[in-house]
Amino acid sequence: MIEVDHIHKSFDDAHILKGVTTVFDTGKTNLIIGQSGSGKTVFLKCLLGLFSPEEGSICYDGKRYEQLTPKEQRNLRQEMGMVFQGSALFDGMTVEGNVMFPLEMFTKQSKSEMQDRVDLVLKRVNLIDAHHKYPSEISGGMQKRVAIARAIVMNPQYLFCDEPNSGLDPRTAIIIDNLIKEITEEFNITTVINTHDMNSVMEIGEKILFLKDGLKEWEGTKHEIFKTDNEAVTNFVYSSELFKKVRQMYIEERN
Amino acid sequence: MRYLSDIGSFAIMIVEVFKKPTKWRMMKTLILKEIDELIFGSLGIIIFISFFIGAVVTIQTALNLTNPIIPRNLIGFTTRQSVILEFAPTFVSIIMAGKVGSYITSSIGTMRVTEQIDALDVMGVNSLNYLVFPKIIAMLLYPFAIAISMYVGIFGGWIAGVLGGFLTSADFVEGLKLDFIPFHITYAFIKTLVFALIIATVPSFHGFYMKGGALEVGKASTTAFVWTSVVIVIANYVLTQLLLS
Numbered sequence: 001m002i003e004v005d006h007i008h009k010s011f012d013d014a015h016i017l018k019g020v021t022t023v024f025d026t027g028k029t030n031l032i033i034g035q036s037g038s039g040k041t042v043f044l045k046c047l048l049g050l051f052s053p054e055e056g057s058i059c060y061d062g063k064r065y066e067q068l069t070p071k072e073q074r075n076l077r078q079e080m081g082m083v084f085q086g087s088a089l090f091d092g093m094t095v096e097g098n099v100m101f102p103l104e105m106f107t108k109q110s111k112s113e114m115q116d117r118v119d120l121v122l123k124r125v126n127l128i129d130a131h132h133k134y135p136s137e138i139s140g141g142m143q144k145r146v147a148i149a150r151a152i153v154m155n156p157q158y159l160f161c162d163e164p165n166s167g168l169d170p171r172t173a174i175i176i177d178n179l180i181k182e183i184t185e186e187f188n189i190t191t192v193i194n195t196h197d198m199n200s201v202m203e204i205g206e207k208i209l210f211l212k213d214g215l216k217e218w219e220g221t222k223h224e225i226f227k228t229d230n231e232a233v234t235n236f237v238y239s240s241e242l243f244k245k246v247r248q249m250y251i252e253e254r255n
Numbered sequence: 256m257r258y259l260s261d262i263g264s265f266a267i268m269i270v271e272v273f274k275k276p277t278k279w280r281m282m283k284t285l286i287l288k289e290i291d292e293l294i295f296g297s298l299g300i301i302i303f304i305s306f307f308i309g310a311v312v313t314i315q316t317a318l319n320l321t322n323p324i325i326p327r328n329l330i331g332f333t334t335r336q337s338v339i340l341e342f343a344p345t346f347v348s349i350i351m352a353g354k355v356g357s358y359i360t361s362s363i364g365t366m367r368v369t370e371q372i373d374a375l376d377v378m379g380v381n382s383l384n385y386l387v388f389p390k391i392i393a394m395l396l397y398p399f400a401i402a403i404s405m406y407v408g409i410f411g412g413w414i415a416g417v418l419g420g421f422l423t424s425a426d427f428v429e430g431l432k433l434d435f436i437p438f439h440i441t442y443a444f445i446k447t448l449v450f451a452l453i454i455a456t457v458p459s460f461h462g463f464y465m466k467g468g469a470l471e472v473g474k475a476s477t478t479a480f481v482w483t484s485v486v487i488v489i490a491n492y493v494l495t496q497l498l499l500s
Contacts, residue, residue, distance in 0.1 A: 048377050077379030088370040102378055104281055160377075 001026050002047065002158065002190055007056030009042055016042045018214040019056065026061075027188045029181050029204045031195055034211035035236060041162065043211065044194045048082060048160055049073070060158065078106055081151030083161040083180075087143040089135040089150070095122070096131040099149045106154065121149040125179060141172035145179070152183060159184065161193040165200060173197060177204050198243055201225065210236070226250045265460050272388050272456075275381040282389065289393035293355050293455075294400055300354060301347055305338075305404040308346065309411030312337045317421035327422040331430020334412035336439075343404040344443045345491050348450040351397075352483035356458035359390060360479040363462030364472040372463070387459045397451035398444045405443070442498045449494060450487050457483040 002024040009017040016039045024030040032040050045051045047058060049065055057064050060076060068076060089098050096118055103114045122128065125145040130138055135146070144164060151159055161180060165173035177197075181204045184191040193200065201208060205222035210233050218230045225237060226247050238244045276282065316333040363386055366372050375382040409431065417424050461479035465471055 050373065050376060074379045077377065080377060082374065082377040084370045084374060086369055088374040090371055090374075091365075091369075105278060105378065105380060 001061055002192070003057075003059040004047070005057045005059070007043075007046055007053035007058065009039075009046055009051055009053050016214050017046065017053065020211070020214070020216050021056075022209050022216060022219060024190050024192050025207065026190045027185060028191070028206040029184050030190070030192045030207045030209065031201060031205045032192065032209045032211060033195060033201060033236070034217075038211040039214040040194045040211055044160060044162055044192065047192060048080065049077065078102075078154055079157040081154065081156035081159045083144065083147045083151050083159070083164050085163045085166055087135070087140075087147040089143055089146055091135055094132050094134055095127065095138065095146050098135070098146055099153050102150065102154045117153060118149075121153050122146075124152075124183070125149045140167050141169075141176065144168065144172075144176050148176075148179060148183070152187065155187065157189055159189050159191040161191070161195075163195055163197075164193060165195065165197045170199065173199065174203065180204065198237060198240075201237065202243075202246070261460075264464065265456070268383060268387075268460055268463065269456065271381065271383040272391070273384070275384060276388070277381065277385050285385070285389035286392050289389045290396060292358070293390065293393045294396045297351060297354055298400060298403065300350065301400050301404050302407050304347065304350055305343060305408040306411035306414075308342050309334060309338050309408030309413075310415035312342065312408075313412035313416040313421065314419060317416060317419070327426045328430035328433060330416055330422050331412070331427035332433045333430075334416070334427075335409060335431045335435075338408035338412065339405050339439055339443050343401050343408055344446045344450065345487065347401060347404050348447070348454065348487050349484050351450075351454055352458075352487060353480050355394075355454055356479050356483045357476040359455070359458035360462040360465075360476040361472055363387075363459055364465045364475050367463065367465055368468055368472060383463065386463070387456065390455045390459060391452065394451040394455040395448070397454070398447045401443070401447045442494075445498065446491065446494050449490050453486050453490060454483060457486055 004020060004022050004024075006019045006021050007017055008015070008019055020039075020043060032043060034040050042051060046053050052066065057066070059065075060079075063072070063076060065073065065076065089095075090101065093101065099118045099121060100114050103109055103117060107114070109117070118131075122131065125148050127142060127145050127149065130142060130146070135143055138146070148164075159180070164176050164180060168176060177200050180191060180193065183189070193204075195201070202222055205225070208218075208220060208222065208225055209216060210218040210230075212232050218228060218233045220228065225233065228234065238247055277285070313330055313334045316330045316337075320327075320329060363372075366386070372382045372386070375385060413424070413427050416422050416427050422430075458476075458479040461475045461482070462472075465475040
């Protein structure tokens with residue numbers, strides 16, 4: 001569980017986060033949505049510890065990041081997995097090298113133990129024949145799966161994904177969404193996804209946090225988002241005719 | 256004010272590079288890879304440039320020493336002094352600021368743009384140590400490349416002088432031995448070592464702290480080359496003043 005309490009973050013004169021408070025539950029896919037410039041990425045980077053909030057606190061299962069010793073902070077980081085928007089795979093390493101990297105860096109496992117673990121996670125993300133290929137030799141969807149495999153290879157407690165569907169075709173996007181949801185439930189981890197993709201909101205949004213101008217505007221589940229009257233949320237989520245109809249059908253079905 | 260801030264950031268970067276070292280098992284591989292890329296990958300251009308620079312210095316000296324009173328062996332002497340004191344350490348280092356420096360800036364800058372550095376940070380890896388430290392260690396072998404440059408430069412001078420009919424081989428060799436001061440070699444290698452550290456760190460700084468996209472990577476590479484050359488030239492002046500005067 002990640003508890004965020006009233007965090008503020010500024011860059012020069014720009015006040016980006018203005019006191020966001022929320023809780024991300026374990027075993028659930030938590031989504032952060034909002035328009036461009038609403039502070040989603042800064043919020044995610046604060047959760048990752050890449051930015052330090054000026055005010056407020058972030059607790060990871062009761063552990064407050066700023067109060068930990070450097071060694072404890074490093075240990076906590078090793079409990080975090082991150083899937084970047086552009087996958088952020090290391091160009092000079094093969095798929096296997098990318099996934100094995102955290103194991104080589106932080107564990108004392110033998111080569112065969114690491115190999116077994118890599119094979120297991122690559123199989124879990126349905127990548128069996130790509131071990132020796134370089135990131136430039138595989139598709140965007142496969143790159144995302146490698147990034148997920150790298151993120152979960154250390155058995156993390158927290159998984160963060162920054163727009164995992166960007167640049168993917170709708171079918172692959174659904175596969176990636178479902179994979180993240182399955183992994184979240186299977187390994188009982190706290191997953192936080194930063195997304196623009198409304199399909200993801202409808203499919204896997206067990207908890208949705210809507211940010212607007214650096215503030216929490218709304219939060220709820222994918223079911224509650226159909227019923228909300230919040231104007232900012234409805235303007236953002238139901239901006240397309242398709243989603244307006246989906247919402248209408250959902251409400252009619254419930255009535 | 257911005258320059259002062261950059262100098263401060265550079266100093267902080269250097270401190271960070273030596274903190275929280277990466278596992279030796281991985282670092283060893285990274286260092287060997289960088290030696291291959293930065294040193295062995297540059298030998299070809301170093302040898303090519305040094306040979307022709309040595310040749311040109313010899314021809315220029317020969318053509319300017321027209322007074323028959325001046326002994327011909329002075330051509331060999333001038334070639335040796337020019338190549339050892341300046342052309343091999345300084346001129347080649349400025350070429351390397353372009354070749355190696357732009358490679359360092361663009362490779363680290365691309366990692367920044369594609370979030371690979373963020374990925375390292377999120378994992379808890381000291382990205383500066385992981386990326387910059389192996390380059391610094393690899394560049395410690397740079398004096399060996401410059402030693403080859405000195406040898407090839409003088410060899411190029413000998414070939415051009417003798418084949419061009421400007422002096423005999425014996426005159427050239429005699430000139431090479433004339434008034435030889437061993438400290439000049441030490442001075443050249445001290446300079447080279449300082450330039451090596453500059454070539455490893457200044458472009459790394461420009462790559463690591465760059466912001467933006469692909470266009471900015473190109474701009475950062477150009478800026479890195481300019482600043483590396485500027486710092487080399489200033490360091491050259493300071494070291495010469497300190498060590499030779």
